[in-house]
Amino acid sequence: MPGPLEGLSVVDFTSGTAGPHATQLLAAYGASVTKVEPPGGDRARQEGPFAGPRDPEASAPFLALNGAKRSVVADLESPGGRSLARSLVERADLVVEDLPPGELTAHGIDVEEARQRRPHLVVCSVTPFGQTGPYAQLRASDMILQAMGGAMYATGHAEREPLRLAGHYAEWQAGLVAAFASMLAIYRAERTGAG
Numbered sequence: 001m002p003g004p005l006e007g008l009s010v011v012d013f014t015s016g017t018a019g020p021h022a023t024q025l026l027a028a029y030g031a032s033v034t035k036v037e038p039p040g041g042d043r044a045r046q047e048g049p050f051a052g053p054r055d056p057e058a059s060a061p062f063l064a065l066n067g068a069k070r071s072v073v074a075d076l077e078s079p080g081g082r083s084l085a086r087s088l089v090e091r092a093d094l095v096v097e098d099l100p101p102g103e104l105t106a107h108g109i110d111v112e113e114a115r116q117r118r119p120h121l122v123v124c125s126v127t128p129f130g131q132t133g134p135y136a137q138l139r140a141s142d143m144i145l146q147a148m149g150g151a152m153y154a155t156g157h158a159e160r161e162p163l164r165l166a167g168h169y170a171e172w173q174a175g176l177v178a179a180f181a182s183m184l185a186i187y188r189a190e191r192t193g194a195g
Contacts, residue, residue: 037072
């Protein structure tokens with residue numbers, strides 16, 4: 001039975017937890033997601049536990065976040081890799097990326113230019129502190145995101161330091177919100193023609 005997102009084409013320029021979680025949710029509902037990996041593969045392919053011997057195709061974290069996607073290798077430092085990535089974007093309905101601000105454009109993939117040819121193209125950028133502003137270029141760990149996002153304000157005991165929530169709480173939540181926001185933007189693009 002086809003999923004409700006059948007026919008939706010997504011290009012995934014993400015790694016880590018938040019971005020891949022967003023695109024995995026979209027894939028679970030039937031979207032066709034193409035993950036663009038660097039030479040050597042996504043860094044999660046090297047993380048265990050592994051189903052059997054240490055094998056990049058059997059990394060549990062990678063499979064949990066990317067199991068329903070197709071992957072292509074594109075070296076964004078090379079003309080051929082950039083050309084492949086641009087061709088994927090040209091056919092996409094949605095691009096999801098979690099690179100530092102400006103990095104995708106620096107690699108020759110200009111989503112604003114692609115949007116001029118495909119006005120309905122939706123772009124979801126999953127970054128710790130947005131594309132602009134005083135913190136835009138800063139990196140963040142899940143603990144920093146929990147602290148700055150307020151989750152740690154409500155944890156622990158009042159007379160002690162705050163405690164972080166277990167796992168990658170902020171990143172999982174960011175992925176969920178990114179998937180939801182992307183779907184709202186797709187819905188708007190279908191109604192108005194504007195991504």
